[in-house]
Structure formats: structure tokens, C-alpha cells
Amino acid sequence: MIDRAGVAAPVLSMRGICKRFDDRLVLDHAGLEVAAGEVHALLGENGAGKSTLMNILTGVYTADTGDIHVGGARAAIRGPRDARAAGIGMVHQHFRLVDRFTVTENILLAADGQIGLRRASEAAAALAVTSAELGFAVDPTARIADLSVAERQRVEICRVLLLGARIVVLDEPTAVLTDREATSLLAAIRRLADAGRSVVLITHKLREVAGHSDRVTIMRQGKTVSASLDAKGLNADDLARRMVGEITPPERRAVVSAPGPDRLIATDLTVARPDGGVGIDGVSLRVRAGEILGVAGIGGNGQQQLADAVTGLAAVTRGSVSIDGTTVLPGGVAARRALGLRVIPSDRMASGLIGDLDVADNLALTRVARGRYGVAWLQRGRMRQDAAEAIADHGIAGATPTRKTRLLSGGNAQKLLLARELADGVAVLVAHSPTRGLDVKACAFVQQLIRRAVDGGAACLLISEDLEEVLALSDRIAVMSRGRIVGECTAGSSARDVGALMLD
Amino acid sequence: MEAFVTSWLATLPTFATPLLLASVGLIIAERAGVVSLAAEGYMAVGALAAAAVTLTTGQPGWGIALGVLAGAALALLFGIVAVVFRADQILAGLATVAAGLGITGVVGREYVHQTFEGVAPFDPGMLGTIPWIGPLLFGQDPLVYLALAVTVASWWAVFHTRFGLRLRAVGEDPATADVAGVDVQLHQLVAVALCGALCGLGGAYLSVAGSSVWVEGMVAGRGWIALSLVIFARWQPLRAVLGAALFGGVEALLPRLQAVGVDMPVYLGAMLPYALTIAVLIAAGVSRVGATAEPASLGLPYIRQDRR
Numbered sequence: 184m185i186d187r188a189g190v191a192a193p194v195l196s197m198r199g200i201c202k203r204f205d206d207r208l209v210l211d212h213a214g215l216e217v218a219a220g221e222v223h224a225l226l227g228e229n230g231a232g233k234s235t236l237m238n239i240l241t242g243v244y245t246a247d248t249g250d251i252h253v254g255g256a257r258a259a260i261r262g263p264r265d266a267r268a269a270g271i272g273m274v275h276q277h278f279r280l281v282d283r284f285t286v287t288e289n290i291l292l293a294a295d296g297q298i299g300l301r302r303a304s305e306a307a308a309a310l311a312v313t314s315a316e317l318g319f320a321v322d323p324t325a326r327i328a329d330l331s332v333a334e335r336q337r338v339e340i341c342r343v344l345l346l347g348a349r350i351v352v353l354d355e356p357t358a359v360l361t362d363r364e365a366t367s368l369l370a371a372i373r374r375l376a377d378a379g380r381s382v383v384l385i386t387h388k389l390r391e392v393a394g395h396s397d398r399v400t401i402m403r404q405g406k407t408v409s410a411s412l413d414a415k416g417l418n419a420d421d422l423a424r425r426m427v428g429e430i431t432p433p434e435r436r437a438v439v440s441a442p443g444p445d446r447l448i449a450t451d452l453t454v455a456r457p458d459g460g461v462g463i464d465g466v467s468l469r470v471r472a473g474e475i476l477g478v479a480g481i482g483g484n485g486q487q488q489l490a491d492a493v494t495g496l497a498a499v500t501r502g503s504v505s506i507d508g509t510t511v512l513p514g515g516v517a518a519r520r521a522l523g524l525r526v527i528p529s530d531r532m533a534s535g536l537i538g539d540l541d542v543a544d545n546l547a548l549t550r551v552a553r554g555r556y557g558v559a560w561l562q563r564g565r566m567r568q569d570a571a572e573a574i575a576d577h578g579i580a581g582a583t584p585t586r587k588t589r590l591l592s593g594g595n596a597q598k599l600l601l602a603r604e605l606a607d608g609v610a611v612l613v614a615h616s617p618t619r620g621l622d623v624k625a626c627a628f629v630q631q632l633i634r635r636a637v638d639g640g641a642a643c644l645l646i647s648e649d650l651e652e653v654l655a656l657s658d659r660i661a662v663m664s665r666g667r668i669v670g671e672c673t674a675g676s677s678a679r680d681v682g683a684l685m686l687d
Numbered sequence: 688m689e690a691f692v693t694s695w696l697a698t699l700p701t702f703a704t705p706l707l708l709a710s711v712g713l714i715i716a717e718r719a720g721v722v723s724l725a726a727e728g729y730m731a732v733g734a735l736a737a738a739a740v741t742l743t744t745g746q747p748g749w750g751i752a753l754g755v756l757a758g759a760a761l762a763l764l765f766g767i768v769a770v771v772f773r774a775d776q777i778l779a780g781l782a783t784v785a786a787g788l789g790i791t792g793v794v795g796r797e798y799v800h801q802t803f804e805g806v807a808p809f810d811p812g813m814l815g816t817i818p819w820i821g822p823l824l825f826g827q828d829p830l831v832y833l834a835l836a837v838t839v840a841s842w843w844a845v846f847h848t849r850f851g852l853r854l855r856a857v858g859e860d861p862a863t864a865d866v867a868g869v870d871v872q873l874h875q876l877v878a879v880a881l882c883g884a885l886c887g888l889g890g891a892y893l894s895v896a897g898s899s900v901w902v903e904g905m906v907a908g909r910g911w912i913a914l915s916l917v918i919f920a921r922w923q924p925l926r927a928v929l930g931a932a933l934f935g936g937v938e939a940l941l942p943r944l945q946a947v948g949v950d951m952p953v954y955l956g957a958m959l960p961y962a963l964t965i966a967v968l969i970a971a972g973v974s975r976v977g978a979t980a981e982p983a984s985l986g987l988p989y990i991r992q993d994r995r
Contacts, residue, residue: 263866279867281860283983292856293867295849 192255194219194381195240195271195350200249202235209235210246211405215383217350222372222382224392224414226426227402228481228650233385236402237352241273242266253350272348274339276355282328286310286321286338293342300345313341316378317371333364340371344380351375352383357391358483369395387426387481389419389686401425423682427650442658443472445508446642447493447611452502454488462488462497464666470611470642475633477657478646478668479681485666486646487529490615493644494526495519506611520549523610527600527617529646531593535600538589542582543570546603573602578628594625601632609641616647630656650678650685689818695936695943697822700831701897703935705730705889708834709913710920710927711841712885717917718845719878720858722986724780725765727910728787729758729883733890735791738901739798741894747806751830751891758887759880761787766879770872773988784910791903798901805899806830828896830888835928837885842924854878858982861989871989886910908961915964918971921980930967934960 195217202210210232217223227233239246242263251258253269260266266273280289287306294300300309307323314321319337327335336356343351353372357365372382373395384396392399392414399417401409409425447470454462463485470476480486491497493504495516504512506522528534536545543566547556556562570584577598581591591599597617604612614633618626633656637643647653653660660672662684670684709726716723737754741747761783769779811826845851854874856864861871889909894901912934920926941956 264868279863281856281863283859284856288852291849292852292864292869295853295868301849 193217193252194254195383196250196252197236197240198250198252200236200239200251201247202232202239202244203247209405210239212249213402213405213407214249214410215240215400215407216411217381217383218398219381220376220379221397222376222384222395223411224396224399225383225385225402226387226392226399226422228387228426228648231402231426232405233402234354235405237273237354237383237385240266241271241352267346267348270347270349271352272343272346272350273352274336274343274354274356276358278335278339280327280335280338283326285324285326286330287323289327289338290342290345293346306345309345310341313344317341317344317374319367319371332359333361333368336360336368344375348380350381350383352385354385355387355483356384357386357388387686389422392422393417403428419683419686420679423686424679426686427678427682442474443640445469446472446506447644448503448505449493450503452489452492452504453500454485454492454497455500456488462666463492463663465502466492466663466666466668467502468644468661468668470644472640472642473637474658475637475643475645475656477653477660478644478663479650479653479660479685480648480663481685482648484663486615486648486663488666489663490526490529490613490644490646493613494524517552523608523641525604525609525612525641527597527604527612527614529615529619531597531600532589536588536596539587541585541587542574542579542591542599543567543584545588545599546570546573549603550606573599573606577602577632594621594628597621597625597629598632601629605632605636609636609639612636612641612643614643614645614647616649617645618647618649618652650681654678654681691943691947693819693822695939696820697826698939698943699823699932699935700827701935702938703931704831704834705892705897705909706913706916706934707838707927707931708889708892709886709910710916710931711838711924712882712889713913713917714920714922714924714927715841715845715854715885716878716882717985718851718858718922718982719854719875720861720982720984720987720989721766721770721875721879721882722776722780723762723765723769723879723882724777724914725761725783725787725910726882726886726913727906727908728784729761729886730890730893730906730910731787731791732761733758733887734894734905735795735798735890735901736887737891738803738894739795741805742798742801742803745804747804747895750895751806751888754891754895755884755887758890759884761790762879762883762886763876765883766876769988770875770879773990776986776988795901795903800900800902802900805894806896830892830896834888834892837888838924838928845924855982857989858984861984865989875989886913889913912960912964915968918981919967922982923980934963937963 193216197215200210200213213232213236215225215236225233235244238244240251242260242265245261251260258269260269281292287303290306290310291300291303300306310321310323314337317340321337321341356368360368369391372384376382384391386392396414398411399414400407400411403426450467452466453464456462466489468476478486478489488497492499495514499512503510506519506524509522511519511522532538546569547566550556556566567584574582579595579598581595582599588596588599612633617633618629621629633643645653645656658674660676660681661668662670662672662681664685672681709730713723713726733754736757737750740753741750765779765783768774769776806828808826808828811822814825815821845854853864853869856869857871857874865871890906893905916927916930916934919930937959941959944951
């Protein structure tokens with residue numbers, strides 16, 4: 184670790200932390216050092232291991248190997264209580280507040296009489312002191328359900344501080360906030376540090392690293408790749424390179440044919456999130472026949488809303504979508520499917536396949552409406568025959584037409600889904616993280632199937648948080664950030680260029 | 688008229704008290720997120736245990752205590768199935784009703800129709816001569832006053848103690864309660880046992896104070912009515928007094944009306960409490976206050992989302 188003059192001895196030091204989940208090494212000798220009174224940014228892509236590392240610090244998970252030292256002494260953190268006793272508190276992305284309770288009740292629940300807060304009046308008084316310190320007002324009698332996201336976050340931060348945290352971890356705190364709210368939060372974070380506390384800010388926003396942090400630690404693929412860099416004087420390019428690594432653009436097939444006419448056109452699409460925030464804001468894109476448009480971006484920047492808006496699952500507040508020149512807004516999923524829209528959702532078992540139905544049923548699901556298997560009575564024989572063919576064609580291991588779909592492995596379930604979606608009449612394919620969680624071989628097969636469908640004249644909108652996948656498959660790349668398309672790159676762009684846009 | 692109303696009001700608490708006790712017990716369980724359909728069963732075992740012990744010992748006090756214990760014991764059985772082993776709460780509850788009624792049918796054979804000296808009402812003395820409300824307020828048996836005290840205590844416990852805060856947190860959002868260090872299952876078990884104890888007390892009231900005799904089927908659906916009273920009370924113990932008084936009032940009115948010669952089909956009268964129950968449920972459904980007051984995790988077994 185770097186020992187620099189002017190930085191006090193670390194109050195927190197994590198070293199050699201390893202963590203496996205089901206034989207997958209999520210953390211590989213990761214580490215973090217934080218000094219008193221600093222704001223320390225923890226930067227990395229989705230899946231880099233930031234949250235896992237912090238969950239180990241807060242006792243949600245236990246590390247397989249490695250040490251944690253707090254204030255110079257070794258801390259054995261086996262559960263959330265140990266972490267709390269060591270003065271560590273975390274504000275999670277999903278707030279841990281009882282919606283029906285008032286602010287005070289939530290604080291009393293967490294305090295549970297242990298920290299001298301036994302009555303509502305005591306909790307309210309302590310809350311007033313803490314919130315004033317942070318520079319914002321919190322109404323102790325308000326019910327959580329009536330508060331905005333920003334206000335709930337303030338309650339969470341106050342609660343963590345009231346429980347005695349000296350080291351405060353915030354997991355992507357500004358992701359859910361408007362710009363103005365984020366600015367006020369970052370000011371409050373600075374006040375915390377000035378008061379001598381240490382703040383770990385999990386983020387992937389450059390502005391927060393450069394403008395509001397003292398030092399930065401960067402993680403990639405479970406490893407700490409840059410530890411405790413001085414945040415001043417770092418530029419976007421440098422950070423992006425450290426964060427995504429050097430990815431050599433993979434071999435891609437030469438573009439054989441000039442793309443055909445526009446098949447999918449989305450204009451000025453705007454979707455609100457259920458919590459009232461902006462999901463996507465004025466997204467326009469067009470995908471031509473024989474073309475893959477990749478949408479890159481860090482998760483949670485509107486990708487889900489974009490996929491839902493195009494496929495007809497989200498209520499669109501503004502904008503239009505057309506498939507092969509036919510406007511499909513307003514209009515439901517069925518109308519779009521009839522025009523040739525096919526979907527690979529990001530969570531295949533939640534919204535792609537039905538686990539408790541058998542393989543033949545799942546394959547028939549989107550075709551029964553078109554009468555392929557009879558009008559009133561199902562032609563079971565034909566369904567099974569089609570299923571047997573699909574299983575053979577796609578090499579779906581472990582599947583028989585009558586086997587329950589949930590018994591298939593992830594890769595084979597995805598092959599099944601693709602076999603159904605790409606079987607016939609594909610005009611537009613929306614593929615959202617199509618290779619998530621798959622092994623290398625299944626991954627290659629899925630990408631090959633998508634490519635084949637596109638070569639056959641389909642237009643594909645590929646939405647993925649896996650930058651490598653986007654770079655490998657796409658003919659053009661649109662980069663999303665905070666619900667907008669912030670830039671477009673051509674095929675063969677470097678990971679660094681795209682990464683810099685993602686951080687915007 | 689005055690005499691009619693005074694005597695009607697005087698008997699109202701006898702009908703309202705078992706309903707009140709059972710619905711307060713159910714409110715406690717549901718506040719902790721557990722739907723305990725078996726109130727009818729708890730009341731039945733409470734009624735039988737109280738009658739049997741009173742017949743054997745001649746001490747209604749012991750009878751009532753055993754009634755409470757019997758209700759709590761049956762409820763704990765349900766709790767172990769539904770909370771510890773996370774069986775479906777609805778099915779476990781229905782099975783427990785059947786178990787409770789079955790046990791009382793078998794064990795109760797030798798106690799049927801034997802009258803005993805139960806709990807007597809206080810003599811209101813001079814206070815009983817106060818028009819309209821004298822006997823209502825001062826001429827009741829001790830259990831009526833106890834039930835009111837228990838109701839107020841439950842309200843205090845649910846809304847003004849740390850235990851109550853944790854209990855409500857478990858019913859609203861068990862995952863958050865868990866993270867805050869609350870033992871979810873323990874709180875649910877305690878709540879279910881309390882529910883059984885209060886239902887058992889309600890059952891004991893039926894046999895020891897209400898009628899001084901035990902007959903099979905004497906609970907007669909009061910456990911089910913108590914379940915709908917919970918919705919009527921919007922999960923507030925103090926509001927349950929109102930609901931219990933309404934239902935108890937209707938039940939008390941019917942025999943009085945017949946006694947003064949009002950011509951009314953017996954079956955229509957007997958149907959009234961149940962018709963009222965349906966009306967209350969429809970009203971709660973239409974006004975949607977029920978939906979907003981209901982504990983958010985009611986009926987959902989809590990399974991910790993461990994990744995490791």
C-alpha cells in the first residue's frame with residue numbers, strides 16, 4: 184500500500200480479501216485502506232466486486248481469507264452486529280426502512296434501546312442534532328412512505344450515524360438522485376469527513392471521483408487494480424482505462440452486406456420510473472435490417488426501461504416506436520410480436536420462460552396464439568415433435584419435451600429461449616444481457632445464434648452491461664448514461680473510448 | 688323503553704367480551720404478520736378446559752387460567768407449523784381449527800351439559816339504579832373489566848413499547864427487522880401464543896361466565912366473526928371495542944326482542960351477526976381502508992435471503 188506523507192494512519196485497512204460464490208472467485212485478494220477524515224471513492228464496473236467487498240466489511244458476508252483492521256486493531260467481523268460495534272455503517276442502495284413507520288420509529292427499531300435512545304422524544308432530538316450537522320432537515324414524525332427517495336436516503340444516513348458509525352459506506356448514493364439532490368448529498372458527505380469520519384463512496388461517476396473525493400481505489404474483476412490514488416489530477420481517460428482494462432477488440436466478421444432499411448425506429452422515448460425518477464429521457468434510435476445496435480452503459484442507467492419501452496412492457500410518457508414502418512404505440516406486446524418483435528429478457532426465468540411448465544409448453548407459448556397447435560384443442564403430438572426438433576437443432580443438453588424447464592441449467596435454458604424466439608418471422612430482436620451468467624461455450628453459441636438471425640435480415644437491439652460483448656457483436660454502439668444516449672461509436676471502437684462515455 | 692334499553696345494555700358485554708378478547712388476540716398475531724385462522728379452535732379448547740377444570744375443582748379462577756393455557760398451547764402448535772416450519776398459514780390455520788374442535792368433541796363428552804358455579808357479576812348496588820347505563824357500567828362480572836384492561840394494555844404494548852415496535856416491524860417488513868437485529872420467528876411465535884391465550888380467555892368466558900355450562904359447538908362461529916372484526920378494527924385494539932360492542936349488541940338484542948313479543952323469524956335473527964360480518968367485510972373492501980391498514984407482510988412466511 185502506498186504510504187504518503189500527509190495522510191494519517193489508516194482507520195480501516197482490508198487486505199487480501201478473497202470470496203467465492205459457488206466456485207466463482209468474486210474477490211481475489213482485494214484490499215482497501217481508508218484514512219480518518221477522508222472521502223475515499225471505490226470505483227469499478229458492475230460486477231467488479233465493490234459491493235461484495237463492502238458487504239464483507241459490514242458483516243453481510245464473511246470473507247474466505249483476509250484481514251480487516253479497524254483503528255489499528257484486528258477486527259473479527261462475523262455479522263452485522265460486529266460491524267456496527269466496530270463503528271462501521273453502510274447505506275445500501277435498497278434502503279432498509281419500514282415504509283409504514285415514521286422516521287423516529289425506524290430509528291428506534293434500529294437502536295433497540297442500546298444507544299440511549301428509548302423514547303420517541305430522545306430519538307427525535309438526536310435526529311435533529313445529526314441532521315443539522317449534515318446540513319439538511321428531516322421531519323421525525325413523517326412516515327417513510329410519504330418521503331421522497333432523497334429524503335429516505337437522508338434518514339438512512341442519519342440512522343447510520345446515530346448508531347455510532349465512524350466509517351460510513353455509501354453504495355452508489357447518487358444513482359437515485361437528481362443532480363441537485365446529488366450536489367447537496369456530496370456536500371453533506373464532505374461535512375462528515377471534515378468532522379473526522381471516514382466515508383467510502385462506491386461510485387462509477389467520474390465527477391464524484393474528481394470533484395468530491397480525496398483518494399480513489401479502483402477494482403476490476405475482483406481485484407484491486409489501483410489502490411489509494413490521489414483523486415486530484417486524474418483524468419477520465421486514465422480512470423476509464425484502469426476501470427475497464429485494456430480490451431483488445433475481438434476478431435469480428437467483416438461487414439458483408441450494407442445494412443438494409445430501418446426496421447426498428449424509436450423516437451424521443453421517455454419513460455418514468457415507478458418511484459417517480461427518470462428512467463429514460465428522450466431516447467431516439469434506429470436499427471436497420473442486418474444490423475446489431477449495441478447499447479452500452481453501466482447498469483441502472485435506463486437499460487431496463489429502454490427494453491421495456493420497446494417491447495411494450497413499460498408505460499411510455501412520450502415518444503414513438505415503429506416496427507417496419509408500422510407505429511406500435513399505443514399497443515401491447517401481442518401486437519408487436521405479431522409484427523415480428525422477439526425478446527430475450529435480462530432475467531430469462533422471470534420473464535422469458537415458465538420454470539414449472541415443460542419444455543414443449545414453453546416452446547409453444549408464443550405460437551399457440553397463431554393457431555399452429557390447433558384452435559380449441561392442443562395438438563400435443565405436434566408440440567412434442569417441434570420440441571424434439573428444437574432440442575436437437577440447438578443441442579439443449581438435459582432437455583426432453585416433457586421435462587420441466589426449471590431443471591435446465593442457465594445456458595441450456597437460454598438456448599431454449601432463443602430456439603423459441605428465433606424460430607420464425609424475426610423482424611426485430613431485443614436482446615437484453617443475453618449471455619449474463621453463461622459459461623464461455625454457451626456464450627459463444629448464443630452470440631452465434633443472434634448473429635445468424637441478423638444475417639438473415641433481422642434488426643437487433645443488443646442492450647448489455649458487458650462491454651466486451653457489446654464491442655464484439657455490434658455494428659454500431661450507442662452509449663447510455665442517466666437515461667440518455669450520450670454518444671455513439673462505430674464498430675471497432677476501443678473499450679477506452681466507450682468506457683469514457685459510460686462514465687459521463 | 689328505558690327498562691328495555693337498560694337491560695339490553697346490561698347484557699351486551701356478556702356477548703361482546705369473547706369477541707373482543709379474540710379479536711385483540713388476532714390483532715396482535717396479525718400485527719406480527721401471522722394470519723391465525725384458528726381462533727375458533729383456540730376458543731373451543733379454552734371453553735372446554737375452563738369448564739372441565741371448574742367442574743373438577745369448583746374454582747372458576749383455575750378454570751379460566753387453564754382455558755388461557757389451553758388456547759396458548761394450541762396456538763403454539765400452529766405457530767410451530769406455520770412460523771418455524773413455514774407451512775402455509777391458511778392451511779395450517781384451518782387444520783388447527785379442525786384439531787381444536789375435534790379435541791373438544793372427544794375430550795368434552797363427559798362434561799357435556801353439566802352446570803357449575805361460574806363467575807358471577809358484581810352487584811352494582813346503588814350504582815345499578817343509574818338510568819340506562821348503571822348496570823352496563825357497574826354490574827358486570829370481573830372478566831369484562833379484565834378484558835377491557837387487556838385491550839388497553841395490548842394497545843399500549845403494540846404502539847408504545849419496544850416490543851410492540853419490533854412486533855410491528857416484523858409484520859410490516861421482516862427483512863428490515865431482521866437486519867435491525869430482531870428475531871423474526873421468536874416475535875411471531877410470541878405473538879401467536881398471545882393470540883391463543885386471549886382467544887382461550889374468550890372461550891373460557893363463554894363457558895365459565897357466559898353460561899356456566901359446556902356444550903359442544905358453543906363457540907358457534909365467534910372465532911370467525913372475530914377475524915372479520917380485526918379488519919373492522921383496522922388492526923387497532925381500541926377500535927376492536929367498538930366492533931365487539933356492535934356485534935355483541937346485535938346478539939344481545941335478539942332474545943330481548945323476542946321476549947317483548949316482536950314477531951321476527953328466529954332464523955333471520957340468528958343469521959344477523961353473519962350477515963353483519965359480510966356487510967362489514969364488503970364495507971372494508973370498498974372503502975379500501977382495510978388495504979392500507981393491513982400489515983404489509985401479513986400471511987407471508989419470512990425466509991432470510993442468504994446468499995451463503
